[in-house]
Amino acid sequence: MPSSQVDLFSERARVDPYPIYDELRELGPVVRLTRHDLYALPRYEEVRAALTDWRTFSSARGVFVDPGINAQLEGITLCSDPPDHTTMRAVLGRPLRADRMREITPRIEAEARHIVEELVGRGRFDAATELAEHLPMAVVSELVGLPDRGRDKMLEWAAAIWNVQGPANERFVASTPSVEEFMAFATEEAVPGRLDPQGWAAHLYEAADRGEMPHDKCPVMMLDYVTPSLDTTILAITNLVRLFADNPDQWDLLRVDRSWIPHAINESLRLETPVPQFSRVLTEEHEIGGVVLPAGARVALLYGSANRDHRQYPDPTRFDITRCPSDHLAFGRGEHVCVGMHLARLEMGALLEQLADRVHRFEVVSSRPMINNGLRGLARLEVTVT
Numbered sequence: 113m114p115s116s117q118v119d120l121f122s123e124r125a126r127v128d129p130y131p132i133y134d135e136l137r138e139l140g141p142v143v144r145l146t147r148h149d150l151y152a153l154p155r156y157e158e159v160r161a162a163l164t165d166w167r168t169f170s171s172a173r174g175v176f177v178d179p180g181i182n183a184q185l186e187g188i189t190l191c192s193d194p195p196d197h198t199t200m201r202a203v204l205g206r207p208l209r210a211d212r213m214r215e216i217t218p219r220i221e222a223e224a225r226h227i228v229e230e231l232v233g234r235g236r237f238d239a240a241t242e243l244a245e246h247l248p249m250a251v252v253s254e255l256v257g258l259p260d261r262g263r264d265k266m267l268e269w270a271a272a273i274w275n276v277q278g279p280a281n282e283r284f285v286a287s288t289p290s291v292e293e294f295m296a297f298a299t300e301e302a303v304p305g306r307l308d309p310q311g312w313a314a315h316l317y318e319a320a321d322r323g324e325m326p327h328d329k330c331p332v333m334m335l336d337y338v339t340p341s342l343d344t345t346i347l348a349i350t351n352l353v354r355l356f357a358d359n360p361d362q363w364d365l366l367r368v369d370r371s372w373i374p375h376a377i378n379e380s381l382r383l384e385t386p387v388p389q390f391s392r393v394l395t396e397e398h399e400i401g402g403v404v405l406p407a408g409a410r411v412a413l414l415y416g417s418a419n420r421d422h423r424q425y426p427d428p429t430r431f432d433i434t435r436c437p438s439d440h441l442a443f444g445r446g447e448h449v450c451v452g453m454h455l456a457r458l459e460m461g462a463l464l465e466q467l468a469d470r471v472h473r474f475e476v477v478s479s480r481p482m483i484n485n486g487l488r489g490l491a492r493l494e495v496t497v498t
């Protein structure tokens with residue numbers, strides 16, 4: 113089996129993982145990553161096959177890298193298999209269903225109009241912190257319904273949880289106190305009586321009262337709402353602005369015909385995947401591309417690499433909204449496919465509509481990458497607009 117000593121979590125790899133992904137895809141359909149005791153799947157077909165075979169590729173022993181964190185977060189929705197997963201996901205996904213999104217669409221569109229009008233009026237802004245953060249922060253903090261201290265700290269806590277999804281490197285260690293604070297908040301402060309009774313978090317406790325799931329799952333399921341809903345979408349919105357700044361012909365296309373918006377969202381997520389990987393554990397011996405992996409092996413599913421596999425996407429580095437790549441893996445697939453994707457698409461689409469009404473061209477002034485063990489994208493993107 114091909115092997116590689118590459119560190120997918122070095123600062124260089126977090127900023128620009130693409131040369132490494134190219135190398136891994138060329139090495140083979142499965143590559144042993146000696147530094148992290150992982151087997152990586154860098155190509156599209158194998159990642160997709162793994163995502164749709166939960167019996168062999170289990171999430172129940174965690175989907176991260178570090179054994180300690182995998183043990184600590186065992187049992188959250190993301191880190192479970194059916195039938196437990198099915199029960200939790202049914203409750204968790206209730207307010208995130210497509211039909212429920214229609215109810216909050218007017219509120220999201222109004223927020224999008226408000227922020228875009230203000231920023232475009234200024235002519236220059238940071239697309240990451242001023243544009244992209246606004247909607248997820250306004251919407252999620254209100255809908256989850258946490259006590260005020262939680263709303264103020266959500267972004268910091270969520271970023272910390274993403275950082276501990278990598279190996280126990282410096283970023284991981286530095287984030288541990290925030291993770292502990294978040295866990296304590298979830299169990300001690302985000303509790304009935306202190307939650308907004310109309311919010312998603314309070315509804316978890318009501319579902320537990322009705323016997324739909326165990327009570328002890330409520331605090332960790334609250335984490336399922338906060339952790340994956342902020343930075344993911346913030347990075348994705350920022351990427352859209354950068355990609356359209358770099359590809360004005362594609363922006364012209366979208367401005368003329370708004371039916372390209374859903375395809376532009378998919379193409380941006382394919383090309384710049386905010387969550388570059390999760391992992392699974394093999395429940396039995398399994399053969400991939402002629403290589404037999406042992407039961408118990410941890411297998412990294414490299415979504416960011418699979419989405420740039422030329423076997424699936426010809427000329428994969430080109431941003432082409434007419435490609436319509438609805439089969440991309442940026443939201444995962446199968447049992448664990450992103451339960452918040454309708455919300456993410458709604459937020460991204462609402463902002464694109466407003467920007468398309470008002471912006472002819474974006475120009476990038478400067479940018480700074482986000483360095484995080486579990487996420488990839490830009491922490492700052494200063495742009496001017498005409």
Ligand code: HEM
Pocket residue numbers: 171175189190191201204208336337338340341342344345348386387390415441442443444445447448449450451452453455456
């Ligand atoms: C562009 C934004 C987003 C991206 C790229 C993204 C990405 C992903 C990915 C790749 C997975 C699959 C995990 C796996 O394979 O094990 C996932 C699952 C999940 N996402 Fe998202 N996500 C986004 C937005 C959101 C939002 C807005 C929410 C809102 C709450 C959310 C909540 C979740 C939850 C709870 C899961 C776990 C589902 C399960 O295990 O059944 N995500 N997301």
